Amino acid sequence: DTGVSQDPRHKITKRGQNVTFRCDPISEHNRLYWYRQTLGQGPEFLTYFQNEAQLEKSRLLSDRFSAERPKGSFSTLEIQRTEQGDSAMYLCASSLFSGSYYEQYFGPGTRLTVT
Amino acid sequence: QQQVKQSPQSLIVQKGGISIINCAYENTAFDYFPWYQQFPGKGPALLIAIRPDVSEKKEGRFTISFNKSAKQFSLHIMDSQPGDSATYFCAAANQAGTALIFGKGTTLSVSS
Numbered sequence: 001d002t003g004v005s006q007d008p009r010h011k012i013t014k015r016g017q018n019v020t021f022r023c024d025p026i027s028e029h030n031r032l033y034w035y036r037q038t039l040g041q042g043p044e045f046l047t048y049f050q051n052e053a054q055l056e057k058s059r060l061l062s063d064r065f066s067a068e069r070p071k072g073s074f075s076t077l078e079i080q081r082t083e084q085g086d087s088a089m090y091l092c093a094s095s096l097f098s099g100s101y102y103e104q105y106f107g108p109g110t111r112l113t114v115t
Numbered sequence: 116q117q118q119v120k121q122s123p124q125s126l127i128v129q130k131g132g133i134s135i136i137n138c139a140y141e142n143t144a145f146d147y148f149p150w151y152q153q154f155p156g157k158g159p160a161l162l163i164a165i166r167p168d169v170s171e172k173k174e175g176r177f178t179i180s181f182n183k184s185a186k187q188f189s190l191h192i193m194d195s196q197p198g199d200s201a202t203y204f205c206a207a208a209n210q211a212g213t214a215l216i217f218g219k220g221t222t223l224s225v226s227s
Contacts, residue, residue, distance in 0.1 A: 004158075033214070042121075042204045042217030043159065056214060091158055101147045101166065104215060106158035 002027065004107035006092050012113045013082055020078045021110045025094030031102060032075050033093040034067055036060065037109070043091055049075060082114045118142055119207050121218025128225050134192040136221045138205035141186065145207040149215070150179065150190045153202045162203075163190075195225045 005024045013019050025032045031050050035043035046065070047057045051072035061067075064082075069075040079086055089109040095102040120139045128134045138148075149164035165172045165179045165188065172179045178191040192199055202222050206215040 035215075040220070042206070042220050043215070045214035045216070048214065058214070093158075101164065103149070103161055103164065105161060106151075108156075108158045 004092055004094050004105055006090075006107040006110050008110055009108060010111045010113075012115065015082060015084060015114055017082055018078065018080045019082060019112065020076055021090055021092075021112075023075045023077070023092030023094075023107060025074070025092070026096075026105060029094035029096045029105075030072070031095045031104075032069055033095070033104060034075070034077050035091040035093065035106075037089040037091055038087075043106075046077075079112075082112075084114050087112055087114045118216045119205060119218045121205050121221060123221060124219070125222045126224070128195045128223065130195065130197060130225055130227045132195050132225075134195045134199070134223055134225070135189060136203055136205070136223070137187065137189045138207075138218050139185075139187045140207050142207070142209060142216075143186070144209040145216075147208045148179070148181065148188050149206050150177075151204045151206065151217075153204065153220075159204060192223075195223075197225045197227050199223060200225050 007022045033048040034046040037043040045058050046061050047067050049069040064080045067077045091109045093104040093106045095104045150162045151159035152162050153159040163174045163177045167183050176193045181188045202220045204220045205218045
């Protein structure tokens with residue numbers, strides 16, 4: 001039984017560079033979510049997909065952020081022109097309807113450091 | 116505006132004791148309330164979740180108590196163990212399957 005996987009686990013980049021993260025959800029999970037977590041805080045919702053459709057985006061997701069989920073399988077999150085304020089843990093979660101609600105299962109996260 | 120308020124920020128409990136973490140929410144449209152456990156450097160792991168149509172749910176040593184009228188819910192960890200030392204987050208969603216709104220977390224330390 002494979003859980004949610006994320007790649008890379010750590011990324012160090014210089015301010016102004018573009019970065020891309022990948023998330024592979026649990027097989028057959030039709031919903032995929034992206035969250036951001038800064039030190040000492042709870043995860044904050046960024047966006048989510050049902051299959052390949054992006055259904056909701058947070059106001060936290062500025063124009064520099066873009067997410068895709070081609071063919072409803074893996075997803076990528078790209079940050080353009082990174083800023084120091086983008087330094088955070090980026091978490092991916094996936095879910096499948098289970099009885100009366102969707103249970104979201106998180107991956108290990110990608111730790112981004114912008115220098 | 117923080118929609119889910121969690122307390123305490125940190126908690127120290129003796130081995131074998133009961134750990135209690137509380138959360139309060141504002142949005143009456145929330146209808147799904149999970150708890151997550153997170154170890155350093157790891158992603159949050161789903162522990163237990165409840166819907167507002169029940170007042171209590173128990174799974175092993177973990178129990179959620181839910182008070183709809185007070186808009187509060189809490190996590191009780193019975194017989195706390197050193198391995199339970201982690202950060203715990205409550206969360207809420209206004210429709211199952213959409214964005215989770217998380218509390219700020221409680222760092223639990225269980226001393227042996």
